[in-house]
Amino acid sequence: MLNKTDLREQLSIPVSDDSGQIEVFQNQTLRPVLKLQNEIYLMLFQDYAVSKISDFNSLTTEKKLSFIDQSLRKDHALKNIFIGMTIGMFTAEEMEVYISSKNVFNKRIITMLTERLKSQMELM
Template identity: 45%
Template sequence: MSERDKGLLALRPEILGEIHPQSSAEEIFQNRTLRPVLKLQNDIFVEAFVNYAVKQKGQFFLLSTEKQLHYIENAIQKDEKFRNALKGMIIALFTVEEYREYITNSSNLNKRMMNLLTERLKDQVQLLIK
């Protein structure tokens, strides 16, 4: 394992979510890799979303909480450029082995990644209002 990989793993918080013998490979990757990386990167995701909302004329900040939640979902699902930037913030913190595993099933793992990130931002909607 390279020094880079060792350093990345050392930065990550504890594994979130349980891994069972019947867990699928995607669930294991989600709990071993995605959840810790998302937790580690949380502050940058909040700042990235606030920046995105400001650049979109700041309408997000005028919406009701319910509409803000929908806005978050919509931004991540429909704005390909923003979604790709978020994916890059996650993938950049994969080890080489994790990246190799990711590319074998990137489509399904991307869906999990974006769903987890969407829920994380929605759970913190109050932090997005500055």
Template identity: 40%
Template sequence: MPSKKDIRPVLNLNFSGATEAFQNITLRPILKLQHSIIILMFKSWAVKHKIRLSSITVEGLKEIWEKSLSKNNAIKNQLLGITIGHFTEEEYETYALNSSEYNKRIFTMIKQRLFDSFEEIKNITE
């Protein structure tokens, strides 16, 4: 049976410190692995809140993130859950030592992933 690390994409990224190493070795590959789920979660959230994805602009997406998603604890907890659920025990121990910083990094990377996937999101059939 493959380990949690075996199913992650391999990313060759540079880093300079322990926090950045955790981000690039653990968080980024997990978020890349979970990309389609992140997009589906956003789509489900948008449909539930009657947001017409086909007609939003990238500025609209940024506004939606800042005004709604960033304040929605339920979706934030789901996004954290689909990330943390892929940690090994050792990775969780590292995460737990500095969870506030890692949570900020997770949300920043997810936000950027949504913005970078704007066309994919916009073209999702509602």
């Protein structure tokens, strides 16, 4: 039987001796989960954007980038959906690590997701 970690691509991000627990968790758990869920994040954000701005696709690149930033900074419901989609892919052990510093990890999830969406804007 497959477990959640079997679904994730193993990323080759080096871990140094001075890497802290937060950095290790980010590179070994958050990044692979974000990569796994990428298509779903894009679909969800596209739907969100069109529901808020019906002509989202005709906006300039600069305005789209700004909209992505503003949405993920200010819309708490949207942020919570994305965070929930991410932590839903954690194992029980990963959830224990997440709970120990959830505010830090939530900020990292949203920051990485914002950059991911902005870098793939042409796919929306």
